[in-house]
Amino acid sequence: MSDLHWVPVCALDELVPQRGAAALIGGRQIALFRLMPEDEVLAIANEDPFSEANVMARGIVGSIGDAVVVASPMYKQHFDLRAGRSIEDPDVVVETFPTRVARGLVEIGVRP
Amino acid sequence: MRRLVVAGYGMVGHKLVETLVERGATSDWEIVVFAEEPRPAYDRVNLSRYFTGATEVDLSLAAPGFHAQTGVTVHLGDPITEVDAANHTVTGASGGRDLPGCFVYRTIEDLVAIRAWAGSARTGVVVGGGLLGLEAANALRSLGLATHVVECAPRLMPAQVDEGGAFALRRRIEELGVTVRTASQAIEVVPNEHGAVAALRFGEGPDLDADLIVFSAGIRPRDEIGRVAGLEIGARGGIVVDEGCRTSDPRVYAIGECALAAGRIWGLVGPGYDMARVVADQLAGEASSFTGADCSTKLKVLGVDVASFGDAFATTEGAESVVVSDAVDNVYRRLVLGDGGRRVLGGILVGDTGPYQVLAQMARGDLPTPPRPQDLLSGRQEPGGVAVGVGELAPTTRVCSCNNVSKATICDAVASGGLTELGQVKAATRAGTGCGGCVPVVADLLKVELAKAGVAVTDHLCEHFPFSRQELFDIVRISGGRSFGELLATHGRGRGCDICKPAVASMLASLGSGYILDGEQSSLQDTNDHFLANLQRNGTYSVVPRVPGGEIRPAQLVAIGEVAQEFDLYTKITGAQRIDLFGARVEHLPRIWERLIEAGLESGHAYGKALRTVKSCVGQTWCRYGVQDSTSLAIQLELRYRGLRAPHKIKAAVSGCVRECAEAQGKDFGVIATERGWNLFVCGNGGAQPQHAVLFAEDLDTETLIRYVDRFLMYYIRTAGRLERTAPWLNKLEGGVDYLRSVIIDDALGVCGDLEADMEQHVARYRCEWRETLADSDRLRRFRTFVNTDEPDPGVVFVRERGQPRPRRSTDEGDQSGPEPVLVGISGRRAGDTG
Incomplete structure (x- = not known):
């Protein structure tokens, strides 16, 4: 964990509650989701592994059972935002990224 | 690791390889394929599409990267000849075929040669009026040649249709300007002074002038390797195989049209695929057998719908036929009934194959025959008139054709696995995960099974709201509530999901709550409604302005054209009298619409329900x-x-x-x-x-x-x-x-x-x-690809095709690397055979 590098992305206010937004960080596309009522930001890879398009940030956020999920807007598979795992096909897992909010600024932890 | 060598890479050979890969057999088997042609398997059945714009890639059966990903080795342009090269000959049935201007119709190379010769030709003749012959006639017609079809039998497509059906087919084909000559045996090709084709001569009747002749008559099995290898060969050709598709040498299988299986040569791709599955089963360690195949077919020949199924020629003892023949519209239907008219045995449909699916299922025994089945032949049906509840489908009915999943498999999975949701059924059986066309049937089967098991079947919208859509709509309408959060708090649970959120957003919109993207509503919308455009497969969007009634002013057409040019959008006319502009990046959408609105256009709501x-x-x-x-x-x-x-x-x-x-x-x-x-x-x-x-x-x-x-x-x-x-x-x-x-x-x-x-x-x-x-500048802020930079999505790349952009595909990089391959099954047929 020591080599985790925190990259500032945007102000928390720029993220629409209960919706996603994409960020480009060091050539990598990362999807951020601002969850309510916790007002917490979760981050996963923006590429949808089923369609290979960079669209995860444009999915609808919700829950299936206890899992907080996003539905890919392309073919509607659901991904657990904390584990990155596809609900429909648990063999498919997308990368997740640690996040934190400091002084109203959203930061993503990436390994250099 | 054992090695499987496949000799011949046609459609059936590919099916074998594909099935083995799907079944994970590549961990036990190293697969090596030797192909005679310079490219992997392609769709030979639809070869004439090559003349109407389809590319080799379109026709290819292997997905891009298939061989690299699966570790299957393919040697292209390298047929198995080392067994005995002297016997590798491709000779045809018709003596004069060697004259310049004579062709067969089988490979893409054949089509390239035909097209080259057709450039200086005016009249083309196809010898053979079977399936492939008519496909060849279609190709000649699309090349602009005056086209004639010659068939030695008394009628066209003698293997599939009877006299009445052939008559209707012939009338329809002749309406296209193609002339047909049946009961005519071609005996000789007459050369001109340069030694090229000039005419075709018959046993009887006048010569037929021709600048180009395509031979397409009779299936002759490519059994030469089998002969050289000393395998048992049938009296009229074909490598003899047992029910497991094994030849007289137990280490060699034969499948497809080189095989004499269940007593005959099967000249259709469907039975070939069945044989491929039988061999794949055995290589994967399971018992399996081929004992014959259903030759039911439905296809379009020269634009004419033709179907033939079950006992089409009424050979069953006691069979009776009902025939409806309409000589004005050239529609012919024959239904073969048995058991005193109480059972559908087979039939022939020409000109309109509407009732085919239902009738063919009845002939297979997958659907019960209703009283007076002949009523199904009449053209018009009441809505749902022939629809049959899924509960009545026979257990063996193939519900999902893409993954070959039967009704029984689905019902068993639901019953034994305690499944209650569609997603679980799809994951457990793979039904509905291909093209998705069967999903409504799968969903209905799930309901039927759950009801049978006494599980209460609810019509609840999703796990977050214990109400049907209609009930929820009434709640929203009567309570006058205008927020999803409020509705969830008072009537639901959890966070909501991609089902209930857009559904409630739609109700709020129907009830006139104004702009759909302000405040909380913004988070409820599907991406199409969110960006007011339609998501396409590469993550870009399409734009459709409203064209009321299909009426559009020239100045608006010009404006649409200018916008498409400026933003380099792919432009296509839709089926609904509008113009669709594809490939728009999120960040370009506002500027595109600024221009369209200036020209007096407005949103076409193509993105919305x-x-x-x-x-x-x-x-x-x-x-x-x-x-x-x-x-x-x-x-x-x-x-x-x-x-x-x-x-x-x-x-x-x-x-x-x-x-x-x-x-x-x-x-x-x-x-x-x-x-x-x-x-x-x-x-x-x-x-x-x-x-x-x-x-x-x-x-x-x-x-x-x-x-x-x-x-x-x-x-x-x-x-x-x-x-x-x-x-x-x-x-x-x-x-x-x-x-x-x-x-x-x-x-x-x-x-x-x-x-x-x-x-x-x-x-x-x-x-x-x-x-x-x-x-509203606030509303415009959403139209960015990234929240931390104005760069566009680097993953969106276009190439040009027919003067317009299209998304780049993995095949565009040209990953067809070369040569390799070897032999277990032999599939294929000789040039000039029918399909």
């Missing part, structure tokens, strides 16, 4: 036959209902006379002009399960028509299920269209006043969503 278009013909104003002004009515209706959010998309049309050029009977609501007013049709649709609209009311004046449509649409919006179009909604409505008439015309429920008021409110509050978006 909403009214799409009211299609029209030109009507009385221009057309000699029109009896009313259909275009003006279509525009009036489209402007009235534009932007109306509904459980699903709504399509409509107005035709100016009974010729029905606007196809109103295939729409959610359709209007057809009469001398006295308008006939209103409702609840039709095209798509995966087409259904004709039903005549709802006749000879209406315009005012009454609009009143009925207002009520009809609002009643549908209030009561339909989520993503339920009007046709299935009507099918489920108890009392059917009579009940619907009583609600809409007689106001049996006393709701018509409310329905009309809801519609008046919609009409009064309509605003173009794009105009509203552009007017």
Whole structure:
């Protein structure tokens, strides 16, 4: 964990509650989701592994059972935002990224 | 690791490889394929598409990167000849075939050669009137040649259709300008002074002049490798195999058209695929056998629909036939019945194959035969008239063709696995994970099984709301609530999901809550509604301006063209009389719409579950036959209902006379002009399960028509299920269209006043969503690809095709690396054989 590098992305206010937004960080596309009522930001890879398009940030956020999920807007598979795992096909897992909010600024932890 | 060598890489050879890969057999088997042709397997059945724009990539059967990903080695252009090269010969049946101008029709190379020769030819003759011969005739016709078909049998397609069917087929083909000569045995090709083809000579009758001749007659198995290897060969050719497709050498299998299986050579791809599966099963360690195949086929030859199934020629003892032959429209239908007319055995359909699916299933025993099955031959059916509940399908019925999943497999998975949701069924059986066309059937099977098991089947919208869509709509309407969060807190649980959020957003929009993207509503919308455009497969969007009634001013056409040029958008005319602009990046959408709105265009709502278009013909104003002004009515209706959010998309049309050029009977609501007013049709649709609209009311004046449509649409919006179009909604409505008439015309429920008021409110509050978006800088902030930079998505890359952009595909990089491959099965046939 020591080599985790925190990259500032945007102000928390720029993220629409209960919706996603994409960020480009060091050539990598990362999807951020601002969850309510916790007002917490979760981050996963923006590429949808089923369609290979960079669209995860444009999915609808919700829950299936206890899992907080996003539905890919392309073919509607659901991904657990904390584990990155596809609900429909648990063999498919997308990368997740640690996040934190400091002084109203959203930061993503990436390994250099 | 054992090694499997496949000799021949046609469609059947590929099916074997593909099935082995799917079954994970590559961990035990190293697979090496030797192909005679310079490319991997392609769709030989549809070869003539090569002349109408299909590329080698389009026709290829292996997905891009298939061989690299699966570790299958392929040696292209390297047929198995080292066994005995002297025997590798490709000679044809017809003596004169070697003359310049004579061709066979089998490979892409053949087609390239035919096209080159056709450049200086005017007349082409196809010898052979079977499936592949007619496919070849289609190819010659598309090359602009005067085309003749010669068949030695007394009729065309003798293996599939009887005399009556062949007559209708012939009449239809002749209408296309193709001449047909049957019962004519070609005996010689006559050369001209340069030694090239000049004419075809027959046993009887005059010569037929020809600049080009294609031979396409008879299946002759490519059994030469088998002969060299000393395998047992049938008396009339073909490598003899047992029920496991094993040859006389147990280490060698033969499948496809080189094999003499179950006593015959199977000249269709379907039985070949079955043999491939049988061999794959055994290599994967399971018992399997091929004992014959169902040769039912349905296809289009030269644009004519032809189907033949079961005991088509009534060879069963005691079989009787019902024949309906329409010599005016050239439609022929024969139904073969057994058991005193109580069982469908087979049949032949030419010109209209509408009832094929149902009848072929009955012939296979997958569906019970109803009383008076011959009634199924009559052209028109009541909506749902031949629809049969999924509970009645036989257990062996193949529900998912893509993954070969039977009804029994699905039902067993539900029962034994305790499955309760569609997603679980798809994951457990793979049914519905291919093209998705069978998903409604899978969903219905799940319901039937759950009901059988005594599990209460709910119509709850999702796990977050214990209500049906109709109940939730009433809650929203009556409570007057205008927020999803509030609704979830009072009537639901959890966070919501991609089912309930857009559904509630749609209800709020139908109930006139204004701009759909402000505040909380923004987070409820599907990406299409969120960006007011349609998501495409590479993450870009398409843009469709509204063109009411299909009427558009030249200046608007120019504006659309200029926008497409400036933003480099792929442009295509839609089926709904509009223009679709593809490949728009999120960040370009506002500027694109600024330009379109300047030109007087507005949002077409192609992105929404909403009214799409009211299609029209030109009507009385221009057309000699029109009896009313259909275009003006279509525009009036489209402007009235534009932007109306509904459980699903709504399509409509107005035709100016009974010729029905606007196809109103295939729409959610359709209007057809009469001398006295308008006939209103409702609840039709095209798509995966087409259904004709039903005549709802006749000879209406315009005012009454609009009143009925207002009520009809609002009643549908209030009561339909989520993503339920009007046709299935009507099918489920108890009392059917009579009940619907009583609600809409007689106001049996006393709701018509409310329905009309809801519609008046919609009409009064309509605003173009794009105009509203552009007017507000806050609303424009969403149109960025990234929140931390203005760069575009680097993953979006276009290439050019026919002068327009299209998304880059993995095949564009040219990953067809070369050579390698070897032999277990032998599939293939000799040049000049029929398909």
